[in-house]
Amino acid sequence: MRSLTHYCGTFRAAGVAAAAALLLAACAPGGNSEDGPVPSKPASTGIGSEPVTLKLLVTSGVDVPFYTALGELFRAKYSNVTVKVESQDYATLTTTIARTLAGNNVPDLVRVPQLGNLTKDHLLISLDPYAQAYGWNEWPQSQFASTRVGPDGRERGTGSLYAAGAGFGLTGVYYNKALTRRIGMTRPPATVAEFEQLLSNAKDAGLQPIMINGKDGGSVYPLQNLVMSYAGDVQAVQDWNYTKPGASIDTAATVKAATTLQRWGQAGYLPADVNDIDQTRAPAEFVKGNGVFFPSGNWQAPGLDKTGSDQFGFFLFPPGVAGGPSYAMTAAANLGIPARSPNADVAAAFLDFVQTDQQARQETVTLGGLVPAGPADAPAPTAPEGSAVAATVSAFQELLKSNGLVGFMADATASIHVNSLIPQTQLLLAGKTTPEAFAAKVQSDYERDLGR
């Protein structure tokens, strides 16, 4: 059996460097370009009566008890299905998911941190048949936009659906109720300028105006919020996130937002050691009272409520002009069905269940700290009055109706967050780059990532 690869191996072992060039053309690495998608079985909403073990691969941490609870609820309804939850930490899952799904021991549902090349390499199945069968197409569609992928395998927001989730993340600004009373805040700020005045009041009162984690990207949130508030419109950012051809973030709104954030840094509104604070330390400092405001996401709400209810409030980032639209960044805790999963129908049933079952939706808030979306007429889950969780849930409902939910710029490409947004924001806050250079650099890195 002297195959082509056999010859390649022999030559390489001999270390004939000169011959390498010839060989390279002969045996290119990777799969066959003619590999089409796995032929899909007809989608069915039935889950049969045979015993099935549904394997979930999620991120470690709060996701494990959350999905375990959802699994038990699902089993209560379909007694032949056992849900088995496995986990990997987020960073590990991000780096190993492609290999896991290309292997032989695939989960039936996987938490998808980023779609990346997963659809192009045919590792996930399209959920379109299930969306049709379960009637997801009748629900508010903005909740599915970020996991649609176009036929080129890259542009998002359009095309086939590849993932759906139980709940959504949502960003905004937490505030310490006791401290905001001291600086005379009676209601959430109506404009960015009003917010900036509050920051100034806090500084004058000897308080730390904002607590934020600049080390691992927390300062990118207010930046994106400022961009959207100044633009008063999110189409440009949304197009950019979805890598629509010709999209650019190098805009006047971005420059203005970067200018404002830099000014906040220089005025001492951000912690002096902002670039050394990570996502574990920032909420801990905020809970201790170090920081009047804490721009972050709803995943922090259950943790903040644990320190005592009615201590922390949450408002959406203020608009640029009074009465203007509010926007928030959102991302679903997306689950996808691997192409090699033998239990796609059951997995799809589980996905439908977590989005529609009232008890499951309640667990999503209580255990997952996320807000469920689902059908427009689904009742919102409840949360204790005055809690940070309750504030995030109502903010989400409001935005779902006003189409104010936008994806994270951090998710536009696989590396834009760690390689561009984080370091460039750090340079910006340290005064080592200008707002104009910041906007241009993020855009040029983005184009390089996309090979434009």
Next chain:
Amino acid sequence: MIAASRPRGDAVPSVRRRSWSALLWVAPAFGMYGVFVLFPMLQSVQYSFYDWDGIGPATPAGLDNWKAIFTQPELLRSVVNAFVLVVFYTVLPVGLGLVAASFIRELKPGAFSTTARVVLFVPQVLPLVAAGIAWTWMYSSNGLVNQVLRAVGLDQYTRAWLGDFTFALPAVGVIGVWVMLGFCTVLLLAGIGKIDPALYEAARLDGAGRVSEFFAVTLPGLRRELVVCTTFTTIAALASFDVVQIATQGGPGYQTMVPGVQIYRLTFLQQHVGQASALAVFLAVVVLLVIWPIQRLGREK
């Protein structure tokens, strides 16, 4: 078999026979080496000429991946940072290690000498990830380093060391000094132990002081150990990954980015296996170019 049937005394075939049987003995090891070391290495070289995400089909990329190393400022910058780390991982530990070893040699064997060795060597036992986490705490705004500075009244020098644009890279470097110093000291101590005591005695009789004794006896006697120390620590510096990934993730800005972290991100996060391979091969060549003269120095008489 043909060789075996020839009459004895035929020198040439007997040599050939011996070399053939030697090959047979070497074959298993060479096979493993070929499959697990040479093959992947050459595969990396091959990948570096492709645009490949690690799963799907690859497309030939010509020299694009290689050009990027020299045209993308972040990639080249990371290589420069790695050379700055050589100062901390190699120059300081080997220098301080020599001094420490010379002093410990003069100590009488006993509790103090043993303690000194253990204290210096402990960092070498810890996993680098643990070291990175521990030092991150020490360097934080309210960490040990700043507490000490405040205690002695140097408040104006306190800062978040790993978040500071000027001091982040040296701060990472100091972690390297801490880790590498023990290794160098222990190795050099062992080397000193092998030096003939008569040489020291002769030097003393000739009226040599401590310093000239060090340069005339200790230093030349440690040539081989010094080469091992320098080689090992230089590779550790140029190929560093763990400490940076844990302590700073390359930040603030691009201040502490090193090729190891870039390669990791390119491969696993960006799925640019081709670009990652090009940078990895480039790094390997750079390491070889740096190590080669050091090795030559060690062999000279």
